[in-house]
Amino acid sequence: MKKIKYSNFFLLGIFIYIIFHIISFIASKTIQTQVLENEDNKMKISRKCIIVRDEYLLKSDINGTLNLLVDEGSRVSKSQEVASIYNNVDSDIDEKINALDEEIDKIKAGEINISKNEINNFNENIELIVSKIQNDLLEEDYSNIKEYKETLSNYVNDKNKLLNNGIDTAKLSAKEDEKEILENQKNNNVFTxxxxxxxxxxxxxxxxxxxxxxxxxxxxxxxxxxxxxDNYKEIKTNSKEVKSGDIIARVINNYDAYVATYIDENEVSYFEENQSIVLCNNDEEIDAKVYKINKENDNYIAIFKINNQNMGIYDTRVKEFDIIYKQIEGLKIPKSAIKTVDNKEGVYVINEEDKTPNFIELKGIIYEDDDYKYVDYYKNKIDGVSTVDLYDKIILKPNIININMKIE
Structure with missing residues (x-):
């Protein structure tokens, strides 16, 4: 009986040994690991934000017809004309005044009453006399020179008299009076x-x-x-009737803007005044600084200032941003992989030769958040610090089983 019992115990031991190794083998195949890489890590929160700009609404002071003078998206200087509003006058009054200016200039230049043919005839006669004088001088015939000079002088004087007397003073006066009337109408009935x-x-x-x-x-x-x-409305366009007080345009200072958002109590430590941050939306990245942090009951309001970005989101009040508050280059260690052994924080690194996990203390930690700790790989390398290394394979969730077995 005893022999049978010892035999049964022996067989049971072998069975348990085999089962243990089978379980260990299967477990080693399912252990989660991670290969460490030196990464550019961006610490960020995603938040809805309000955009605050230095902007000014232009409003009409009178009822009338709107005439916009500047294309949308164009940059204007301070005191530049943006629009005109015409009350009881034609909106083309400026064109009429410009046309009168051209007519007045032409009258003053004598171009109204003198035909081109008359001018051409004078020029041809003058050229002919000059040619005769030149020929006679070459042939040394001086008998007609005096006569030619008198004739030439007469042609020149007559041409000048015609030009000087060509200004129609009556027509000029009428055009100037007409222009004055239009300008008075404009001054009294046009709001710029x-x-x-x-x-x-x-x-x-x-x-x-x-x-x-x-x-x-x-x-x-x-x-x-x-x-x-976002609730932006289109403003009335050209040739539309507007009333006194209507908004006709908005001018935005594109060199300065602020972005406001809320942050939780556990996030407020990520930000401090004058800290540089980056606001990201899709592929757009905008440099900014923390302007101030305001406390509101249990919340905090963060105000970020954008400088000289020419931020092209003029018609957006609300926008979702990834707010990058810190950028770190280093080895990213999940906190789930970190264990404390002999009062030292570290991870289990798999030895590539014998496939056994070895405990390695973490050194050179430069930052940590809720989920990760970050190790400065390059600084450790330069200083010769013995700790985790590039391309080390670590166990993500170490426990009593997997730290005592070979990892396949």
Missing amino acids: CLSSIAGIVSYKYDGNEEKYTFTNLDSITKSDIQKEV
Whole structure:
């Protein structure tokens, strides 16, 4: 009986040994690992933002017909004319005044009453006399020179008299009176809209231009950001009737803008005043700085300032941005892979020769977030620090089983 029992125990031991190795083999095949690479890591949060610009709405002071003088998207200088509004006068009054200026110039130049043929006849006669004088001088015949000179003088004097007397003074006076009447009509009935700032002209507005201003930055709340939507409206175009107080254009200072968003309490440590950040949307990257952080109850409002970007999003109030607050180059270690052994933080690195995991202490940690720690690979290499290395294969979720087995 004892022999049978010992035999059974022996067979049971062999069976357990085989099962253990089978389980270990299968487990080694399913262990998650990661090869370490030196990466350019971007620390970011994604957030809805409100864009605040230095912008100015141009409004009409009278009822009338609108005439826009600047194309949308064009840049204007301070005090430049952007539009004209005509009340009880034709919108082409400027064209009529310009046409009168041309007629007046022509009258003063004597071009109205003198035909080209008359001028040509004088020029031909003068050239003929000059030619005769030259021929006689070559042949040394001086008998007719005096007569030719008198004739030449008479032609020149007659031509000058014709030119000087060609101005129709009556017609000139009438045209100047007509121009004066039109100019008086224009001065009394045409409102010229001037830009109060230098910037880009847009013919869209959303009605929030006076709410979201540089002076009201501290008043922006999380609720404002969450509920705000884009609601830009088209402004009336050329030859449309406008009323006093109607908005006719918007001028935007494209050199300065702010972006406001909310951040959680656990995110506020990522930002500090004057810190450089990058705002990303699709393929667009915009450099900015942290202008200020305002506390609002349990929330924080971050204000970012954009300088000299010529940011071409003039007709957008709300935009989703990836806010990159830090960029790190290094080895990215998941916190799930980190264990503490003998009061040292480290990871299990698989030895490529015998496939066994070895505990390696992490050194040169330069940053950590909720999920990862980052090791400065190049600095460790230069300083000769013994720690994890480029292309090390680490176990992502080490436990008592997989740290004591060969990893296939």
